[in-house]
Amino acid sequence: MNRMNSLLAVALFANLPAIAEAAEFGDIRGVLEDTDGMPVPNAEITLKGPNVPMPRTENTAEDGSFSFRNLPPGTYDVEVVFQGKVVTKGQVDVALNAVTRANLTANLNASDATIDVFGVRPAMDTTSSALSTSLSAETIQNMPVGRTFTDVVNTLPGVYGRVDTQNGGGGGANPSVRGEGQYGNNYTIDGISVRDPATNTVAQSVNFDAIEEVQVYTDGAPAEFGQFTGMAVNVSTKDGGNEHHGSAAIFYSQHAWFNKEYDILDTSTGEEAATTKRRFRSPNLALTAGGPIIQDKLWYFAALTTAYDWRIPEGGDTSLSSFGGQGMGKLTYFLNDTISIRYNFTAAPDFFNNFDNDPLTNAEAQTDRRDMAMSHMLKVNIAPSQDTQLEVYGGLTQNTINVVPVSGDAETPSRRDFTGGLFDNAEDYDFNTRARVGGGLRFTQFLNAAGEHRIKAGADAWFLKFNRELRHTGETEIEWIDSDGNPTGEQTLVGTEYSANPEEGYDCTQPDGSDCYYREHWVNVGPLGNTVSTYSAFLQDDWTIADQLTLNIGARVDIEDGRNDEGNSPTTQLVDEFTVAPEEREVGELGARVMPAPRVGFSWDVLGQGHTKVFAHAGRYYDLAGGDFWEWSNARSSAGFVRYTRDADGNWIWSNTQDPEGHPLIYAAGVKPAHMDKAIAGVEHVIADEVVVSLRGILSKTANIPEDIDVNLDDWYIMNSPLKERNYRGLEVAFQRRHDGNWGFYGSYTLSESFGHTPGQFELASGASSGSNGNNVGVYLDDIGEQADRAFFYDVGYGWLLEGLKGLGRYSVTDDTYNDDGGFFGYLPYHSFHALKLNGSYSLPFGTTLGLVYEFDSGHAWQKRTLIPFYGYDGMQEGRGTRFMPASHYVDVRVAHMFEFDEHKSLELSLDIFNMPGFKAPITYFENDTVGFGKVMFRQSPRGIRAGVKMRY
Amino acid sequence: MYRHFTLLLVAGMLPACKLATEPRLVSIDPDYAYTDGCTDVTISGARLGTEATASIGGNPIEGWAAAEEDPTRGEHAQDVGFKYYGVSPANYEAGGTFVDVDLTIDDVTLTLDRGFYYLACPGDFMVEAIGVGETNVVGDAIGVFGCGIDEAEVTGGLYSVTDFTQVASFDIVSDCRGAITHFEVPDVADGTYLVYMTHSNGGSGGMLCDPSDTGLDTATVCAPTYITIDSSGGAR
Known part of the structure; x- marks a missing residue:
């Protein structure tokens, strides 16, 4: 995948780690039997691994059972001694938040030379009713995927990330899953959320070579995981260990290999035309190192990635570049056998040169972005026994985005900033800071009472502060000018400059009907920001009632409270008081949002051998509203809806839209984030050689989706619209074999559909910038459901306006029988009717590894809006209307050869080819509108290559 | 099992x-x-x-x-x-x-x-558009679109653009009730004329300019519709 895309997506949406905590451990559970099948009690089982400082030893019980709990993920050497003699040994893999079943056979009569060496991997977790996939470092390193964890996630069933299912075009760093949008997922690295709470996007990546394990809950996640409606991605990084190890790698990636053009829609003409493909080149350096500072006491692990990206956007001719990197450091101190302390530090600077090439601004001017994300986390782990563990953690993160013009002046404005404003000169800037501080604790206890309980409980609190300061100096009062450039004497809004030159702005019409062109300037709005506090608590009991049946019972509650930049909670009004004069309405306070989310499931090991399980799970999932939700208490967005009024001296001043004089957006009393109810059921069976076959069905419904509803022209409410919901249903079969160092495989077929309200949901807003992604909060008028107001529009000749904006569905407060579910109808973009994924790798005996990723997407259609002609291509390039993605195939291959010098030292040469056949299927075209019918908007990413050299020691 | x-x-x-x-x-x-x-x-x-x-x-x-x-x-x-x-x-x-x-x-x-x-149709009738070509010949069917354009109640004529006197009259023919109608260009000399229609109740068609209104130059309150007759067929 194109790292530039990922970088842009990551950096654009700023990064702010730390919301919810997530598990960082896994367990081993098994039975030791002799070759006759009789249990072997009192055998000593010793476990050693790179991620634990000292060996762990447990004795088998009378029935031969044993367990190791709270182990960091990784591969462990296991040795079993009975009556002073080694009776078996081998390796066991531990996956994140999963139980590896290790049923071992002791050869009581064998000599050392005849001991069978076993290898056990977590094929099936019979204690879990969740749909969870754990991908080991070996798995992800040997597949042809982009070197980010989100690219890895794209290979999983139910995940759509290769294409941007929402807007069309290539997928970015934010995949969608099971009918939820790209912004519904939560991501944790080493247990700490790295999702930006303002934009709900991936905020921070990690050196690919530092990843130990990636675990993904697509469905049925336990109560420990929260604040998402899509999936929970849990990444665990490597630790230092008692031996010095590391890696150094150089990769070079390039797009547009061979043919450089294809036909896509030229939005300026409305016709398809030969267009230069998006191109990029990117050298990349990746280093890791880890080991002991003090044996068994103090470990370090560090990773560094640097990348330079050069690209030319699709159809463009201006090159853009960026330079950035990610660094992380981890120190782990083992105070004693019980207490360990870990400190994590990350830093991720990114510099984008000329990151925007808006054609409205002059070609010479440039805007740069200089971002920096940093985090510090401290965690204390207290484990008095393997049955009891307390984790206490705290952290501080800060991220800044600074957008500055590096050329241009008032006469030749520089680039458009990423929220849509124009900079005038080098004194302007857009400076974002997001800081977060918080912490929490998590307690794990295993209990034997009416079966075995694994009880987890936790709570945390995080406090987030957004700050943004815009400085735009083009704050002169502008007058209309005639076609000769002479002022007409009529006054217009401050901050908007009009021109007679079509090259200098968007189309507009002057009061006298003549054409004009405008562009916007903003006054210096000064710092503005808000504060969002989140609190969460959960309790989860995985209760194995009997050997074959485990109940997964849990509940969590999340609380979110936001304050505007004056420290006040937004005021609320009752929606049904919209007919009352504003000054007579009952005013309340939004206050904290409380979101309880119960979950329950069972897993039945049908035959008690860990080979077959039947499971089901049902639960509620709340996403956070995030910064956007609360930012509306400052303004309709941080910039686009700032209003201006004159003060007593006649000077223009900024005022926020909670100003009751200015048709403010109103928080409806009781408005809260959306929630999803999901139920899954399935059966899994281990067939030969650790291959697990799984058949499962998934049903979900997301409701209570907040939206801005303009019930009439004057009253716009942020409310939980009863019209808007999303549904998903799918049937899926999957085959998986965890990589054993030799080969691994994951194949899946998903039959699914996602339907409901078209995009436009509040919770998907990206950066609160009006109009972005066609998926944002905006006042589209089409919500107006009061018949009198609609009749007014028709009668005064503006019926075309309602007509053109139709699509979201009208909502009537006074007459719910008039509600229009036309906007509700439609397949949503976040699915594919048929999806087939085949991923895996195989290592030949002489050190060559072959990897394959194949993805088939049968295509899908979805309703976005209607009536593209209303907007026309010039006004809204993305257009509105039904979109259609025909079937697409991706074939990515990898060939690598490893020269292995000893157990730890090796040199690997690799070549990855993405979209090897060079497929160029349309991955969005307009379907049935009158203007764009059949026009290809985007095609698959062109063939790309990545060549690499990696040295390990 | x-x-x-x-x-x-x-x-x-x-x-x-x-x-x-x-x-x-x-x-x-x-x-x-x-x-x-x-x-x-x-x-x-x-x-x-x-x-x-x-x-x-x-x-x-x-x-x-x-x-x-x-x-x-x-x-x-x-x-x-x-x-x-x-x-x-x-x-x-x-x-x-x-x-x-x-x-x-x-x-x-x-x-x-x-x-x-x-x-509801505002007034007795409303003309929203008249489909005149750049040049027209006698007998051409000229579309008239709007509402309430009842062929039994609405009549029209061509008027001089210099002295605003009526030069010829024409009948409205309905193609779809009072919304889609047409008239045939009457037999007049080549030249440019003003088109005007009236209802039997005396109302005019909204956007049309009354030739009797000497303030034709106040074009902001009505939209004069002109038709150019060119018996040679013009540049069509």
């Missing part, structure tokens, strides 16, 4: 996971028209088949026809945005009100509840 569970599971899930097959009525575009009707409308929805019937305010939609299926849309042709075309019926009683749009398919009726607005 597990095989039985598998079968049960699959059997239980399949109905739930079957792709949606129920028809959906989504929209009518445009969703308003004058009470004369005669407006081309498009009804879109999903899985509507090709045999549906529809009505607006209880009156059958005229000229009703299903869109031709586009083979490139494959299996999704009926899934998203399948369209019917028709013409809105007249409904003079419904002026200024919302009416239901009903679509019947296989004895199932889907309704856009109060999904269509009938605009």
Whole structure:
């Protein structure tokens, strides 16, 4: 995948780690039997691994059972001694938040030379009713995927990330899953959320070579995981260990290999035309190192990635570049056998040169972005026994985005900033800071009472502060000018400059009907920001009632409270008081949002051998509203809806839209984030050689989706619209074999559909910038459901306006029988009717590894809006209307050869080819509108290559 | 044993996971028209088949026809945005009100509840557009569009652009009630004339400029419609 895309997506949406905590451990559970099948009690089982400082030893019980709990993920050497003699040994893999079943056979009569060496991997977790996939470092390193964890996630069933299912075009760093949008997922690295709470996007990546394990809950996640409606991605990084190890790698990636053009829609003409493909080149350096500072006491692990990206956007001719990197450091101190302390530090600077090439601004001017994300986390782990563990953690993160013009002046404005404003000169800037501080604790206890309980409980609190300061100096009062450039004497809004030159702005019409062109300037709005506090608590009991049946019972509650930049909670009004004069309405306070989310499931090991399980799970999932939700208490967005009024001296001043004089957006009393109810059921069976076959069905419904509803022209409410919901249903079969160092495989077929309200949901807003992604909060008028107001529009000749904006569905407060579910109808973009994924790798005996990723997407259609002609291509390039993605195939291959010098030292040469056949299927075209019918908007990413050299020691 | 569970599971899930097959009525575009009707409308929805019937305010939609299926849309042709075309019926009683749009398919009726607005014609009649060409010849049919343009009540004429006297008269011919009409260019000398129409009640057609109004130059309050007659056929 194109790292530039990922970088842009990551950096654009700023990064702010730390919301919810997530598990960082896994367990081993098994039975030791002799070759006759009789249990072997009192055998000593010793476990050693790179991620634990000292060996762990447990004795088998009378029935031969044993367990190791709270182990960091990784591969462990296991040795079993009975009556002073080694009776078996081998390796066991531990996956994140999963139980590896290790049923071992002791050869009581064998000599050392005849001991069978076993290898056990977590094929099936019979204690879990969740749909969870754990991908080991070996798995992800040997597949042809982009070197980010989100690219890895794209290979999983139910995940759509290769294409941007929402807007069309290539997928970015934010995949969608099971009918939820790209912004519904939560991501944790080493247990700490790295999702930006303002934009709900991936905020921070990690050196690919530092990843130990990636675990993904697509469905049925336990109560420990929260604040998402899509999936929970849990990444665990490597630790230092008692031996010095590391890696150094150089990769070079390039797009547009061979043919450089294809036909896509030229939005300026409305016709398809030969267009230069998006191109990029990117050298990349990746280093890791880890080991002991003090044996068994103090470990370090560090990773560094640097990348330079050069690209030319699709159809463009201006090159853009960026330079950035990610660094992380981890120190782990083992105070004693019980207490360990870990400190994590990350830093991720990114510099984008000329990151925007808006054609409205002059070609010479440039805007740069200089971002920096940093985090510090401290965690204390207290484990008095393997049955009891307390984790206490705290952290501080800060991220800044600074957008500055590096050329241009008032006469030749520089680039458009990423929220849509124009900079005038080098004194302007857009400076974002997001800081977060918080912490929490998590307690794990295993209990034997009416079966075995694994009880987890936790709570945390995080406090987030957004700050943004815009400085735009083009704050002169502008007058209309005639076609000769002479002022007409009529006054217009401050901050908007009009021109007679079509090259200098968007189309507009002057009061006298003549054409004009405008562009916007903003006054210096000064710092503005808000504060969002989140609190969460959960309790989860995985209760194995009997050997074959485990109940997964849990509940969590999340609380979110936001304050505007004056420290006040937004005021609320009752929606049904919209007919009352504003000054007579009952005013309340939004206050904290409380979101309880119960979950329950069972897993039945049908035959008690860990080979077959039947499971089901049902639960509620709340996403956070995030910064956007609360930012509306400052303004309709941080910039686009700032209003201006004159003060007593006649000077223009900024005022926020909670100003009751200015048709403010109103928080409806009781408005809260959306929630999803999901139920899954399935059966899994281990067939030969650790291959697990799984058949499962998934049903979900997301409701209570907040939206801005303009019930009439004057009253716009942020409310939980009863019209808007999303549904998903799918049937899926999957085959998986965890990589054993030799080969691994994951194949899946998903039959699914996602339907409901078209995009436009509040919770998907990206950066609160009006109009972005066609998926944002905006006042589209089409919500107006009061018949009198609609009749007014028709009668005064503006019926075309309602007509053109139709699509979201009208909502009537006074007459719910008039509600229009036309906007509700439609397949949503976040699915594919048929999806087939085949991923895996195989290592030949002489050190060559072959990897394959194949993805088939049968295509899908979805309703976005209607009536593209209303907007026309010039006004809204993305257009509105039904979109259609025909079937697409991706074939990515990898060939690598490893020269292995000893157990730890090796040199690997690799070549990855993405979209090897060079497929160029349309991955969005307009379907049935009158203007764009059949026009290809985007095609698959062109063939790309990545060549690499990696040295390990 | 597990095989039985598998079968049960699959059997239980399949109905739930079957792709949606129920028809959906989504929209009518445009969703308003004058009470004369005669407006081309498009009804879109999903899985509507090709045999549906529809009505607006209880009156059958005229000229009703299903869109031709586009083979490139494959299996999704009926899934998203399948369209019917028709013409809105007249409904003079419904002026200024919302009416239901009903679509019947296989004895199932889907309704856009109060999904269509009938605009009452403002005044006796309203001319919104006159389809004059750049040049016209005697006998040409000139389209006149609007509402209430009743051929029995509305008459028109061509007027001199210099002294605003009537040069010729013409009759209105209805093509679709009072919404879509035309007149034939009367036999007059080549030249440019002003077009004007009046109702028997004395009203004019809204946008038309009254030739008797010497303030024709106050063009901001009316839109003079000129017709150029060129018996040579001009540059057509």
